Amino acid sequence: MAELHQKPEDKVIQELQDIAHKLRIHSIRSTNASKSGHPTSCSSMAEIMSVLFFHTMRYKVSEPRHPSNDRFILSKGHAAPILYAAWAEVGLFPASDLLNLRKIDSDLEGHPTPRLNFVDIASGSLGQGLSVACGMAYVGKNIDKASYRVYCILGDGECAEGSVWEALNFASYYKLSNLCVILDINRLGQSEPTSLQHDMDAYRKRLEGFGFHALVVDGHDVEEICKAFSGAISMQEKPTAILAKTYKGKYFLDIENSEDWHGKPLGTKAEEVIKHLEGLIKNPGALQIQPQEPLNDDAGLADLSALELDSKPSYSIGEAVATRFAYGNALAKLGNCNKRVIALDGDTKNSTFSDKLRKVHPDQFIECFIAEQNMSGVAIGAACRDRCVVFASTFGAFFTRAFDQIRMGAISQTNANFVGSHCGVSIGEDGPSQMALEDLSLFRSIPGSTVFYPSDAVSCEYAVEIAAKTKGVCFIRTSRPNTPVIYKNDEVFEVGKARIVLRHPKDRILLISSGVTLHEAMKATAILEESGVSVRVMDLFTIKPIDCEGIKMHAKECGGKVITVEDHYPEGGIGEAVLSAVSEDPFITVRKLAVMELPRSGPPDLLLEKFGISAKCIARAVLQFLEKK
Template sequence: MPNNDFRHELAQQLRVDSVRTSDAGGSGHPTSSMSAADLMAVLLDGHLKLDYKNPDNPANDHLVFSKGHASPLYYAMLKAAGAITDEELLSFRAFGSRLEGHPTPRIPPTDVATGSLGYGLPVGVGLALTGKRLDALPYRVWVLCGDSEMSEGSIWEAFQHAGWAGLDNLTAIVDVNRLGQTRETMLGWDLDGYVARAEAFGWKAIAIDGHDLDAVDAALSQATSTTDRPTVIFAKTRKGRGVKAVEDKPGRHGKPLEEPAEAIEELGGARSITVKVRTPTPGSPQRFSTDGGKLPRWEIGEEVATRQAYGQALTALGGLRGDVVVLDGEVSNSTMSELFAKAHPERYFEMFIAEQQMIAAAVGMQARNWVPFASTFGAFLTRAHDFVRMAAVSRADLRLCGSHAGVSIGEDGPSQMALEDISMFRTVHGSTVLHPSDANQTVALVAEMATLPGISYLRTLRGKTPVRTSPDENIRVGGSRVVRCGDDDDLTIVACGITVTEAEKAAEVLDGDGIKARVIDCYSIKPIDGNTLVDAAHQTRAVLTVEDHWPEGGLGDAVLDALAACPDRPPVRKLAVGAMPVSGKPGELLHAAHIDAEAVVTAARQLLESPG
């Protein structure tokens, strides 16, 4: 039988330590932590199976605080489990401390950073999918959610996918304390309303009093015994529980308690309880056999779409590496990840039209040491930008592919055209941004992406482009390819993707006029090949960039950044998509955007004729 006296004392310690940490840090969310203390005390004492002394144990359960602002409670749990000292607990939010304002993987066993509401539950879905289909281990994923984040669309993407996939190894615990930052939440304490919504998505839903230790214990036990579907526990709680000055009072969100000493005394004083958390049954993750093979190659002069090369490269990579997994947003016959799905169905995950859930699932998978590639139209990845940003905060290693980039996709029109994606991914901390112009470049870069740390993004094209790169050429992240050059070049044209072909055509026309143009295929936009660009700037009279992207934040700006330190750099002009495109043929749209060969020729002449 559970010892409720012990659990009560443990919950009170979690509350006291939440008050103490926030007081020591001078900021934090103690009241949001205090409401969930009973829930987490019972979870720690008897339900969670996590070896805190060996956080890398593959059989460990996973605990995700989607309610990341309740970090005082999370860190108080680490202290109670013996994972940190009381001294470190009180370093909360101090510069250099592992205990940041919201949890990050800097403090084991934290899988991912949380704090952007609506992020943790979708990551939990990814971890649960990993347990079921990749690791094939019986660990459970526990996710603590706040009721305010139940307004986030990403939460319901997670509910829908988990219910569809029957993730009975996933339990969400929603702390329904009814008070958000500024007012009561939409449903307040309407637990029946929450239950109806969850059941409609295929979950087992349990409503309880979140301060009744027996009810919490029974609900957690019911969750672990439920098969064929995930479980969500909606727990009615009171924000600031246990301290009359703040309990269930609005306007106290995100603030340390004004009288911490009195609050601690009201809670029964400081304690030094250590809970013996259950450890999991040992187990090793599943490993997939591989049949070997070689990466695809194409002969110079062939016409191949880079999206096709992406799919074939992924498929071959899957035959060489059993840790590669692929996710797609239900456009796999356009991104061509369907080739991987057919060859390696056990490692392919259909995420449907839910880009936030797709990114979050990939984050969960990489947290368990798998190597995920996720793809959709480049335009639709903008919807998941916050999740990409949070993946970087999580120190995640992700490989993303955005197909159908730029106006060159043609008739589908501007809603489908990725024109912001290079800029978006360049701003992500530690990211890599790649835009190959042909199939052999694509293959080499996909293979290298599998080994890259951080967030890497590959931009692919809908239409076919000529293979101009030898399969034996050294294509690498941070490199570029000089398509044509001479000792007496007049100007440099820098292009990427579809505009490399336009730059080549323009160079031929200019050559007929006696103007020598150097053409650089800048397939690696971040990191960019600064040395080659600086040399070209020194050796020619002008630099012209041309890209199928908005002018802000794309290739042109990357080139300008690389040349910023050149004291005597020549004039630089950017050609990019300047007006909102419409539907049309690819050639018509490139011409209308003034990024085709004709526009490059005109701009080159103007540059060389200008007095500067």
């Protein structure tokens, strides 16, 4: 299609160039003040930032997170100083604050985090920003149906990350024409030149091959950049990639395009370079430039207040139902209640049962295909600015490859929910590659996370409802096998509150578990009764936060003896969570039953037995514990 572009006046072009130099100067001064940072990486993208913030993007300076603002993601987070400089120059805060870069009492951190009101997500672990931008753009186009656009700047070095290409494929597949990706191709990585250096034709062919409207520009030519952004806005059929040929340290005397300057302030060379840049500025006075179009305030407020199951669980006590199946039921019920509840899946929707939402509300489901890193980033982006309540599901084992995205999500203060099915050896014949045995450890290690491990269909449905309302990263661990329903449909569940499912007046040991092995523990009580031994069984419900007081109280009522049972490796799972909870109490002793070695394929019951977490193994462990003096 023909690109509609009105060339800016010469005065505007000059002012945009002047702003670029001012942003360079700010970047030099702030990194010199902190004696650390990346001024050369900032300099290569100065003209891009100038055009974006002072000409192209539509936003309210007074409300950086206004729902209708254009979004901006700095994927190359080490260039944070120039992002801070841009917001200072538009008037959000005094430019003098830039000299507090990287100081302990300043939110102008070395890489951007949402402690700042103009930052949506944390960046700096490279290769992730574009996935987040895709989530924002998808919501903007398909859920908000608003006119805001999403801009994401990547460095050429981070394009070696596979997650970038997962995101490009996603953006193209969903025709996210409201997304503009800018590649700052400055040729130099941290330790040596990038693989493609300045082979702009190779970049163009790759981006076009991924279905993008690809535009190659001189990244230091303001007029070319303006025209490229105009072309991106007029392109309605596909996303746009602006491939900007730039130079690291542009306009820095004796530094431009030189190696060995990555991540280094200019030090004693700073004043010489600043003087040179000041000499290039034609209009040193106040800025007069405004964005080319006014903000189109059409996003509206996102109502996330109605987050209840539209009907209570409807199971019978003893009915065999997999928690993964109950997850799908709960998701559909939440989706009925609020159109902004959305589900993402990585081509496992008919196993995780997230397809239950897709069947009733296809517009609230996003298929992310087999690209778990991108799926996790898209989930974080979709949850930004509280536009949606997001559940992302796949086999629990596959979240291990997205651990970096999830930990960055926590730094981003995301409220994204992750759901992992097919956990532990109980999945059976599929074998160890499919068995999530590290997932509890992974999600427990995430700061501020809530980790649910429901043991039946009723508790799973309520876990989904609670997670939808819980701030921070949530993880729900679901199981493949059908297990008996043990709770009434109107049971009340709370984060951090365990439940006693079996007890006797003379219990001698407290068995603590969740999920499949909780049912094995319950079976073990029948075996132990034949030996005249009674034990108490506790269902944790949440592994984090864990019910410290409840565990200690019931452990002491059972003589201070505790056995934990889990379909998980011993490191970082239920056993270690319980040990941490009682670590300061010398009168409580804990023994752990877990999967202690690399598992193998086989029928679930035989695997539980082989790896020491079946009912018989639990009963044997109880008797051995009681025999010890």
